[in-house]
Amino acid sequence: MSSQPAARPSADRRTSAIQKRVSILPKPSSMVIDPSVLIAQHAQLTGTHPITIGPNAVLHPHCKISSVQAPVVLGEGVVIYEKAKVGVGIGNADTESRRSSVVPSPGSRDSLRVDGTVLGRNVVIETSTVVEAAEIGEGSVVEVNAVIGQGCVIGRFCTISASSVLPPNTHLPDFTVVYGASERRIDYTTQARPELQEAKMMMHTKQIEIFKKLVPNNVTKWTS
Amino acid sequence: MSRPSGRKAPPKGEYIETDSGNKVSRRSAITGTANITLGGRTVIMADVHLRGDLHPTRSTTSTTTSSSSKDVTPTSISIGRCTVISTGSTIKPPxxxxxxxxxxxxxxxxxxxxxxxxxxxxxxxxxSHVHVGANTIIHPFAIIKENVKILPNSVIPANMVIPSGSVVGGRPARVVGEVGEGWGVSGGGASGGLGVGGGGEKAWVEGGDLRELVRSIK
Known part of the structure; x- marks a missing residue:
């Protein structure tokens, strides 16, 4: 992560981040953002809990990440498209009023997994989706307008097709495809052929490459 | 959006009108404006996202005729005349x-x-003359021909080709019918109006000329 050219003023930034983490408590959200992240203009990161963004993640304009109720962790290469909302409680409008009832966990590392939102490597969150899931596994795709309820745990290489709605606390095994009127099946092809999975990941990295070419980066707004 | 309530009565109205009569909402979100063409009298409503920044990058490899490939801006989204994009829609090139x-x-x-x-x-x-219902999702590389009606809440799968004159709907969308004769002909429109029912009082009908509708949007 931090092995990137640290010549820039990032050094003092980092110390300030550490201070925040020492004095933790709910004050401002501590943000750990890898230098290779692409955050477009108008992307929104809000909340009181920590937000962690792994290398090569891409946040498109007008996407919203909220850690008001629980931490958010975006893995390596996560792509979040415009108007998508990620974070526990972001689906309901009255998040602010409910915040008091949620006990903020005092910064212990493993608690991130329990009550936060964790998106695995190369997860794609499409336009206008609402993701409040606890965990989404590597290589999964959440398509346009889908809604994923709180506490959902989604396995690796799943596809949640357009406009699907997953009720809270749904658990999906790896390679599940959710389609139509919340019907499900297992994508055996991808499951049986690891080379296909690799091809998907390769396509994904190429997609990120083109985003880095086309979308202006505004990451400094969030790292400084 | 999250601006503190009632955005103080925008000084000059909701829309910015261009020379060619396009009306673009001040609250729309447009990226890569240089790569977007609006034909004229087109309306872009509030909260519409146009992703013009996702433009083709191929142009440099095409023919040698355009030696000045640098200053030619590639078009990513081109929209014709009298087209209306309603609130909250997203248009993103495939x-x-x-x-x-x-x-x-x-x-x-x-x-x-x-x-x-x-x-x-x-x-x-x-x-031209396509009517797309609310909450519809059109996946990449679909081709939609003239005089098509897409019912609300449809999901058009990728690469689908919708022949002209069809009505499509469903998840995934299928052709469920034909628009039939006289679709899109408004009462006062073309002289041979064929007396379409329902379109009488309204100044515009689905699939018809949207000029009146565009004019009414202020």
Missing amino acids: SRISRGAVHYYPMKIGDNVFVGPNCTISAISIS
Whole structure:
């Protein structure tokens, strides 16, 4: 992560981040953002809990990440498209009023997994989706307008097709495809052929490459 | 959006009108404006996202005639005349892998197209006189021909080609009927009006000329 050219003023930034983490408590959200992240203009990161963004993640304009109720962790290469909302409680409008009832966990590392939102490597969150899931596994795709309820745990290489709605606390095994009127099946092809999975990941990295070419980066707004 | 209540009565009205009569909402979100063409008298409503920044990158490899390939801005979204894009819709050019790299492709929307609220559109081409119902999702590289009606809440799968004159709907969308004769002909429109029912009082009908509708939007 931090092995990137640290010549820039990032050094003092980092110390300030550490201070925040020492004095933790709910004050401002501590943000750990890898230098290779692409955050477009108008992307929104809000909340009181920590937000962690792994290398090569891409946040498109007008996407919203909220850690008001629980931490958010975006893995390596996560792509979040415009108007998508990620974070526990972001689906309901009255998040602010409910915040008091949620006990903020005092910064212990493993608690991130329990009550936060964790998106695995190369997860794609499409336009206008609402993701409040606890965990989404590597290589999964959440398509346009889908809604994923709180506490959902989604396995690796799943596809949640357009406009699907997953009720809270749904658990999906790896390679599940959710389609139509919340019907499900297992994508055996991808499951049986690891080379296909690799091809998907390769396509994904190429997609990120083109985003880095086309979308202006505004990451400094969030790292400084 | 999250601006503190009632944005203080915008000084000059909601829309910015261009010389060619396009009306673009001040609250729309447009990226890469240089790559977007609006044909004239087209309405872009509030909260509409146009992703013009995702433009084709191929142009440099094409013919040698354009030696000044640098200053030619590639078009990513071109929209015809009298087209209305309603609130909350997203228009994003489609992309796919070609020759080992991801490329975006220019998308084209014709004249008199009505796009309902909260649609997400990645079609490669939408012809003229198309009516897209609310909450519709059009996946990448769909081709929609003239005089098509897409019912609300449809999901058009990727690469689908919708023949002209059809009515489509469902998840995934299928052709469920034909628009029939006289569709899109408003009462006072073309002289041989064929007496379409229901279109009498309204100044515009689905699939018809949207000029009146565009005029009424202030």
